[in-house]
Amino acid sequence: MAATVVRAGQVCSASAEGRLDIRIEDGRIAAVAPHLPAEAGDHVIDASGMLVLPGLIDCHVHFRDPGSPERESFPTGTAAAASNGVTTVLEMPTSDVPVTTAERIEKRGRHLTGRSFVDFGLYAGAGRGSLDDVAGCASAGAVAFKTFTHSPTAARAAAFEGLWAVNQPDLLCTLQAVAATGRVHALHCEDDSLLEYFASKDDASAPFGVRHRNSRPPVVEQSAVAAVTALALETRSRIHLVHVSTNHAVDIACAARDIGVDLSIETCGHYLTLDDRTLDRFGSHAKCNPPLRPADTREALVRAVRDGRIDIIASDHCSYTPDEIAKHSDDPQHALPGLPGIEFLLPTLMHLVTAGGIPMRQAVACLTSAPARRFGLKGKGDIAVGYDADLVVVAPDAPAPFSLSADYHASGSKNAVYLQGVDLRGRAMTTLVRGVPVVAGGELVGSPDHGKWIRAE
Incomplete structure (x- = not known):
């Protein structure tokens, strides 16, 4: 299975911070380091100029x-x-x-x-x-x-x-x-x-x-x-x-x-x-x-x-x-x-x-x-080797204001008029859930059958 490399993003998490590359294999984070090489067949996500968060x-x-x-x-x-x-x-x-x-x-x-x-x-x-x-x-x-x-x-x-x-x-x-x-x-x-x-x-x-x-x-x-x-x-x-x-x-x-x-x-x-x-x-x-x-x-x-x-x-x-x-x-x-x-x-x-x-x-x-x-969510919440590749690539300065004319996903979001006038910025350009793109290019591309039920042990 081909790997994914998230390249040159400004990473910020509990375990990693700085301009780093992230290699993803089989839905998990396989490496976090500067300048990771991409191999033949790898999918590369260019995160330069972006934040990369868990x-x-x-x-x-x-x-x-x-x-x-x-x-x-x-x-x-x-x-x-x-x-x-x-x-x-x-x-x-x-x-x-x-x-x-x-x-x-x-x-x-x-x-x-x-x-x-x-x-x-x-x-x-x-x-x-x-x-x-x-x-x-x-x-x-x-x-x-x-x-x-x-x-x-x-x-x-x-x-x-x-x-x-x-x-x-x-x-x-x-x-x-x-x-x-x-x-x-x-x-x-x-x-x-x-x-x-x-x-x-x-x-x-x-x-x-x-x-x-x-x-x-x-x-x-x-x-x-x-x-x-x-x-x-x-x-x-x-x-x-x-x-x-x-x-x-x-x-x-x-x-x-x-x-x-x-x-x-x-x-x-x-x-x-x-x-x-x-x-x-x-x-x-x-x-x-x-x-x-x-x-x-x-x-x-x-x-x-x-x-x-x-x-x-x-x-x-x-x-x-x-x-x-x-x-x-x-x-x-x-x-x-x-x-x-x-x-x-x-x-x-x-x-x-x-x-x-x-x-x-x-x-x-x-x-x-x-x-x-x-809440004991193992493998979640950090950018570290072995963790689920749950990542978001963020355009930090992109405007994201509330608007009645916007095409929101949530049924209730048009009711969020209380946010009128609040300067909101930051858009998710890529969202990965266990390594699979659910959002790409700022657009929803995933499937509702991807999400997994997490049961506490």
Whole structure:
């Protein structure tokens, strides 16, 4: 089988940095060095003037397949991922049939095999009513578990069944059950009782942005982070705090880490690049939970990434149909939360380097080697001999602005109007998944039957 040589790119990964060539054989990296010779029959990718990064790993996506493919199917979501240099995605268990049993993991994995342009892993849910199935989900290959610390609204109850634990005893038992599997336990931290309290204070005459911010102030998140980390210390859990939105939540988590809690901290591109003025401007198009925070909080989160206190960046890609977004455009209590960000993850990464002052190698690690280590994705997240040849060749200065007229791959990307005016640059010119081109010349060329289901061992 002919090899591939990626030549003369500016490589940046945990193990390699500088102008280097990469030789790929049988889907894996065979050599990384300056001036590797090409042999007869080798395919050469000229990366001169380009960045060459490990394929990005998005450890937090919601593609709603097979539950609600009209929102985002796996083919559309993973096509968008590949187009932005994402070569592995980990999908959350929220669906019209939530993934809380081994049978459901098997069914979902079989359904998605042949429908993914990139490699993928599946979370399982854990919470009230599903703890007897946790061990079985681990045996079926769940890469991690997910729990919400607040109850769902009536409209979303079916998709969240078995995924939440709101009181301390339920949460303790949930943490214990997942800890027994040894898997990472991802938690959405918002205090249920405080959400009820602030909802009771809602002023229906206030603007959309004000109402949403006031319904979920920072104390809602910070209180839940404190409770989760205290229980995690007791249960020896391996916790992963998803989409952390405030610097004080980071402070609490880091204090817990200092006394021995095994935890990782994730934030999202939107919390690092946008602030609450975006919510005021775009309303239901910019609603996410937790909400976008003030500019000084955003700046503090960027510093926390720069200081190494935040480990991982993810998209939390979550799509809805335009009609669903428009339905409650004047009512933040019922508007659906979530932003479609995976199609903009790579330019967001570049924006954090150029505008946020985060060193390139550190920013790249947050989307490659850090999630690979945390979720046990062997052979992923680095450019080193023996690793999967998951690579992205990036034109770093190529504009990638949001546009309503663009031909996006993800169903929800046209709803990302909250990115209007953000200077986004950086395009994936080539994306390789295990050595196979999925994007070439900036265009999607791969097949949805290439992506492999990654089961945890």
